[in-house]
Amino acid sequence: MAYRWKNDLKDKDVTDEGAFLNRRQLMIGMGALGAIGTGAFVGKANAAADLEPNSYEDITSYNNFYEFGTGKDDPAAYAHTLTTSPWTVKIEGMVDKPGDYAFEDIMAKMTIEERLYRFRCVEAWSAVIPWNGFELSDLLALAGVQSGAKYVGFETLYRPEEMVGQNRRTLDWPYVEGLRMDEAMNPLTIMATGIYGKDIPNQNGAPLRLVVPWKYGFKSIKSIVKITVLNEEPPCTWNQINASEYGFYSNVNPEVDHPRWSQATERKIGGGLFAGRQPTLMMNGYADQVAGMYDGMDLRKFY
């Protein structure tokens, strides 16, 4: 079911970047209203600056996608070798209709909508991205989640001949990630297939990727080929490499630092050489919509 989630900005009926930028004045007004509501903004980082979308150029040139190299500009330089058609997503595990789902068939059944989300990397940089996509829960409904299922696992394509970074052992390929079922079903959680109304570029995780805006970016796994519904916590790549630095939940939390750096502030990309840092918001600014899922959990323990 699409359009369950209401953006804190105005619904957008246009998709091109120029139109986005023209609407900035309106957005600033709306954003300021939102800020009064949450009271979470301090200092010079106000809601208006926070929710101004980054340029298409910024979003598609500054990426972490280690399958194409560890440099921020590597994905944009090398991801063109990836073929994304044909593409199938294998859905298996505790579902009524397991099998290979062709990307076109999925797209034919899904309603694509726009979501303007904050994106916060665990490395303390951030962006605001106008995604196009559908809710993950709609895709899971297509396959029919069985009762008793508690988690969803995801897997990125492993194709070293097209993904040059996979020839190095930077990570234990293929990249895997996972969510708890309530997180997967949350209306904020989407499968993104576009940015600024265009097909999502390879370096951003074509043809479809997860976007979980209240979690650090590495949870939002790219170029997904497999989804597994299961009743136990699935393995997650960064968590397996270094559990003390990357927890299963990895919710954006300014009060729980990464061991190697503070998470209290972030710098939005695209601000040039003199862009300051802004305070990081609890759950990346989505606390009122997702914090309830973690009631009673010690967020320092379940980071």
Next chain:
Amino acid sequence: MRDLINRMARRVPAWPLYILGVVPVAYLFWLGINGGLGAEPIKALEQKIGGIGLQLLVAGLAITPLRRFFGINLIKFRRAIGLLVFFYIVVHLLVWLLIDVQDMARIWQDILKRPYITIGMVGFICMVPLAVTSNNWSVRRLGPVWRRLHRLTYIVAVLGAVYFVMLVKGFQVEPLVYLAVILGLLATRVPKRRKSAAV
């Protein structure tokens, strides 16, 4: 080949290195201001300047082994290279302090709480007495103490490489290569017998 290099080295003065060494910093700042360093120029500036500093450190450490094992004498350039290392690390640090974090309390917290930053700061502090005593007057005045003092360079180099190793995510080869090269260059200085100890 060796003689050619030595003859050239004798003819070329060391002072232009100071000027040439500053050019990349100016160019990187110019790129950063004009959008040539991508969407996050501050991190790019930190990484590129720190990287050049580490490369120069490797170059400085290579001078003695080059002379000992290959008879190539570039020792007249060593002071300039050492001071340029210091210059690059100072700029790297200033970018972090003044452009990146900009918050004294947070900077202090980071230095104390983040092991890799602690290590980087210790390395930087070790460089200060080396830079201060890099003039002829200090060399004359300190005599044999100067040589011993400047072995701090070895500690600085190891700390610099360890800092780089600790900084990256996942398994990355590049910082390990730097660490291996630096350890290799230091290994050439381990005296086989007491007599042959060379600096």
